[in-house]
Amino acid sequence: MTVASQPLRILIGKVGLDGHDRGVKLIARALRDAGMEVIYTGLHQTPEQIVNTAIQEDVDAIGLSILSGAHRTLFRRVIELLKEQDAEDIALFGGGIIPDEDVPTLTAAGVKALFRPGAPMEEIVTFVKGLKPQG
Amino acid sequence: MQERKPRFTSLSGFDTNPVYTHNDLKGWSPEEELGAPGEFPYTRGVYPTMYRGRLWTMRQFAGFGSAEDTNRRFKYLLKHGQTGLSVAFDMPTLMGIDADDPRAHGEVGHCGVAISSLDDMERLFDGIPLDQVTTSMTINGPAAVIFAMYLAVAEKRGIRLERLDGTLQNDILKEYIAQKEWLFPPDPSLRLITDTIAYCAEHVPKWHPVSISGYHIREAGSTAVQELAFTLYDGLTYVEAAVKTGLPVDRFAPQLSFFFNAHNDFFEEVAKFRAARRLWAREMTRRYKPSDPRSAQLRCHAQTAGCSLTAQQPMNNVVRTTIQALAAVMGGTQSLHTNSMDETLALPTEDAVKLALRTQQIIAQESEVTNTVDPLGGSYYVETLTNRLEEAALDYFRRLDEMGGMVRAIEQGFPQREILDAAQRYLREVERKEQIVVGVNEYVEPEAGQIPILKIGQGVEDDQVARLSDLRKSRDSFKMVGAVEALQEAATCGENVMPYLIDAVKAKATLGEICLALKEVLGMYRDPVVL
Numbered sequence: 001m002t003v004a005s006q007p008l009r010i011l012i013g014k015v016g017l018d019g020h021d022r023g024v025k026l027i028a029r030a031l032r033d034a035g036m037e038v039i040y041t042g043l044h045q046t047p048e049q050i051v052n053t054a055i056q057e058d059v060d061a062i063g064l065s066i067l068s069g070a071h072r073t074l075f076r077r078v079i080e081l082l083k084e085q086d087a088e089d090i091a092l093f094g095g096g097i098i099p100d101e102d103v104p105t106l107t108a109a110g111v112k113a114l115f116r117p118g119a120p121m122e123e124i125v126t127f128v129k130g131l132k133p134q135g
Numbered sequence: 136m137q138e139r140k141p142r143f144t145s146l147s148g149f150d151t152n153p154v155y156t157h158n159d160l161k162g163w164s165p166e167e168e169l170g171a172p173g174e175f176p177y178t179r180g181v182y183p184t185m186y187r188g189r190l191w192t193m194r195q196f197a198g199f200g201s202a203e204d205t206n207r208r209f210k211y212l213l214k215h216g217q218t219g220l221s222v223a224f225d226m227p228t229l230m231g232i233d234a235d236d237p238r239a240h241g242e243v244g245h246c247g248v249a250i251s252s253l254d255d256m257e258r259l260f261d262g263i264p265l266d267q268v269t270t271s272m273t274i275n276g277p278a279a280v281i282f283a284m285y286l287a288v289a290e291k292r293g294i295r296l297e298r299l300d301g302t303l304q305n306d307i308l309k310e311y312i313a314q315k316e317w318l319f320p321p322d323p324s325l326r327l328i329t330d331t332i333a334y335c336a337e338h339v340p341k342w343h344p345v346s347i348s349g350y351h352i353r354e355a356g357s358t359a360v361q362e363l364a365f366t367l368y369d370g371l372t373y374v375e376a377a378v379k380t381g382l383p384v385d386r387f388a389p390q391l392s393f394f395f396n397a398h399n400d401f402f403e404e405v406a407k408f409r410a411a412r413r414l415w416a417r418e419m420t421r422r423y424k425p426s427d428p429r430s431a432q433l434r435c436h437a438q439t440a441g442c443s444l445t446a447q448q449p450m451n452n453v454v455r456t457t458i459q460a461l462a463a464v465m466g467g468t469q470s471l472h473t474n475s476m477d478e479t480l481a482l483p484t485e486d487a488v489k490l491a492l493r494t495q496q497i498i499a500q501e502s503e504v505t506n507t508v509d510p511l512g513g514s515y516y517v518e519t520l521t522n523r524l525e526e527a528a529l530d531y532f533r534r535l536d537e538m539g540g541m542v543r544a545i546e547q548g549f550p551q552r553e554i555l556d557a558a559q560r561y562l563r564e565v566e567r568k569e570q571i572v573v574g575v576n577e578y579v580e581p582e583a584g585q586i587p588i589l590k591i592g593q594g595v596e597d598d599q600v601a602r603l604s605d606l607r608k609s610r611d612s613f614k615m616v617g618a619v620e621a622l623q624e625a626a627t628c629g630e631n632v633m634p635y636l637i638d639a640v641k642a643k644a645t646l647g648e649i650c651l652a653l654k655e656v657l658g659m660y661r662d663p664v665v666l
Contacts, residue, residue: 016226017226017316029559068242073240
C-alpha cells in the first residue's frame with residue numbers, strides 16, 4: 001500500500017500591469033478541476049509579490065500569464081528572485097502573447113514551459129501534473 | 136436527409152431552426168419594431184440615408200513605442216486614407232503611472248504609446264491639425280487626466296475647444312467587469328466621469344465624453360447577449376449618474392457613444408447592432424423621456440474580434456476580419472477598426488495594418504453593400520434574432536435592477552462570473568470540436584506559418600525615463616505642487632475637477648503624480664476575485 005500523494009499546489013497569477021485575465025482564470029479552473037490546489041493571486045502582481053506568495057504558500061509551481069509584451073523583463077525577474085530566495089525548486093511556467101524568438105531565451109533562463117494562444121488545456125494540465133512524480 | 140449535427144446553435148447558444156418563415160414573426164409589426172431609417176426606434180439605423188450619405192469612419196487603433204513612433208504611424212494611416220485617429224496607450228499610462236515608476240519596467244511603449252506628460256502629448260500630435268481630425272482615445276481609469284492633456288495641447292495651439300471632435304473611452308464599469316485596468320473605486324470613478332460629461336456639455340460640445348464599451352466584455356469571453364446587456368446597462372448607469380448631478384438628459388445624452396465587438400457569427404452580430412439601437416431608444420425614452428430625439432439614438436464604433444484571431448496560420452485572420460467587418464457594416468456602425476492579421480503575436484506592422492485598412496476600403500467601395508440602408512432588415516431570420524437578443528438582454532436588465540444596479544452587481548462579481556462561465560463553455564466546445572477553429576482544432580498544419588512582427592526595443596523605456604527626469608528638473612516645482620494641491624482640494628469638495636486637471640498638466644505635473652494625488656483623495660480599488 002502506498003501513501004496517497006499530496007495534491008500539487010500551484011500558484012497561478014497575473015504579473016505586470018495588463019488585466020487580460022480570461023485565459024489565466026480558465027487555466028486556474030482547469031487545474032483545480034484536475035484535482036490540484038490552486039492559489040490564484042488576482043491581477044497586477046509584482047514579481048516580488050508572486051515569489052513571496054509562492055514561498056509562503058509552499059507551492060510546487062508558479063504559472064504566470066502576461067499579455068502585455070513585458071514577458072522578457074518579468075519572467076527574468078521572477079527567476080532572479082527565486083534564486084535569491086533559494087526557492088529554485090519551485091517550477092516556473094507561463095503563457096501569453098510571446099513571440100517565437102523569445103521562447104528559447106526564456107526557457108534557457110529557466111522557464112519550464114511557455115503556452116501560447118491556442119495551446120490545448122489538456123496539454124497544460126498534463127504538463128503541470130508531470131512536474132511532480134506521483135506516488 | 137440526415138443533418139450534419141444534432142443541434143445547430145448561434146455562437147451565443149440560441150437554437151437555430153432549419154428555416155425561418157413568417158410564422159416566426161407572428162404579431163410582429165414593422166412600424167413598431169423597425170420604423171424608417173433615422174426614426175424611432177432606429178432599428179434600421181440612426182440616419183435616414185446611412186452609408187449613401189456618408190461612409191463609416193475608418194479608424195485604426197494605433198499606438199506603440201514613443202510619442203514620435205506613434206505620430207509617424209498616425210501620419211502613415213492618414214496618408215493611406217484613414218479618416219480618424221485612435222490612440223492606444225501603453226499599460227503604465229492606462230494604469231496612471233509614469234514610465235519611470237518601477238512597476239512600469241518592461242512595459243513602456245509595448246502595448247501602446249507611452250504618455251506621461253503634456254510634453255509627450257504635444258509630440259504625439261505634432262503636425263496633426265486637431266481641429267480637422269477626430270481623435271478617439273482609449274483610456275479609462277486616468278481618462279480625465281489624459282483628456283486634460285489633449286485639451287491643453289489644443290489651447291496651446293490656439294484651437295478653440297468647441298471645434299474639437301473625438302471620443303474619450305472613459306468607461307470604467309466595463310473595466311471592473313472585463314478589461315481590469317482601473318484606478319479608483321466605482322463611486323469616485325463615476326463622479327470623474329460625470330465631471331467630464333458636464334465639462335464637455337459646457338465647453339467641448341462636439342466631443343463624446345464616454346464610449347460605452349461592449350468590446351472588452353466580449354473579448355473576455357461573453358456571449359453576444361451579455362455584451363449587449365451589460366454594455367447598455369452600463370450606459371443607463373452613466374445617464375442616471377449624470378442626471379443625478381442635475382444635468383438635463385438632453386444636455387449630454389446625444390454625445391454618448393457606444394463601442395461593440397464584431398464577432399464571427401455573422402447574422403447574430405448584425406442582429407446585435409440592430410437590437411442595441413432599438414433597446415437603447417426604448418429604454419432611454421421610457422426612463423428619461425428626452426425631448427431631443429438624438430438622446431435616444433445609439434451611435435457606435437465597432438472593432439472586429441481580436442479574440443477570434445489565431446496565432447496558427449495567421450493569414451487566415453484576414454478572412455475572419457473581413458467577415459466580421461462586413462457584419463459591423465450590415466449592422467450599421469458609424470466607425471470601424473479592422474484588426475491586423477498579426478495581432479495575436481504583437482502590435483501590427485505597417486504592412487499588416489495597411490491590409491486591414493484596405494479590407495474596409497474594399498467593403499466600402501467594391502462590394503456595393505453600402506447602396507441601401509439595412510439590407511438585411513425584414514429577413515425572417517435576422518428579425519427573429521434581433522427580437523431574441525433584445526428579450527434576452529432585457530432579462531439581464533431585470534436581474535441587474537434586482538441586484539440594485541451595476542455597481543452592486545460588480546461588487547458581487549455577477550457580470551464577471553457570467554462572462555467567465557461563458558468563456559469556459561466556449562473553450563469546452565472548441566476542445567470537443569463542437570466549435571471548429573480553422574488551423575487550431577481542424578486543418579492543423581505542423582508549421583504554424585511565420586509572418587514578420589513588430590518589435591519594441593528597450594530604448595523606448597530608457598528615452599522616456601530620461602525625458603521624465605529632464606522634465607522634473609526643468610519645471611517650476613512650486614507652480615506644479617500648487618496646481619496639484621488645488622486639484623486635490625477640488626476633488627475633496629466635489630467641484631468639477633476638469634479645469635484643475637488642465638492647470639495641473641500645464642504646470643507639467645505628470646500623469647503618475649496627478650493620479651497618485653487623486654488616489655489620496657478618492658481611494659483605490661481592489662476587485663473581488665471571481666474564479
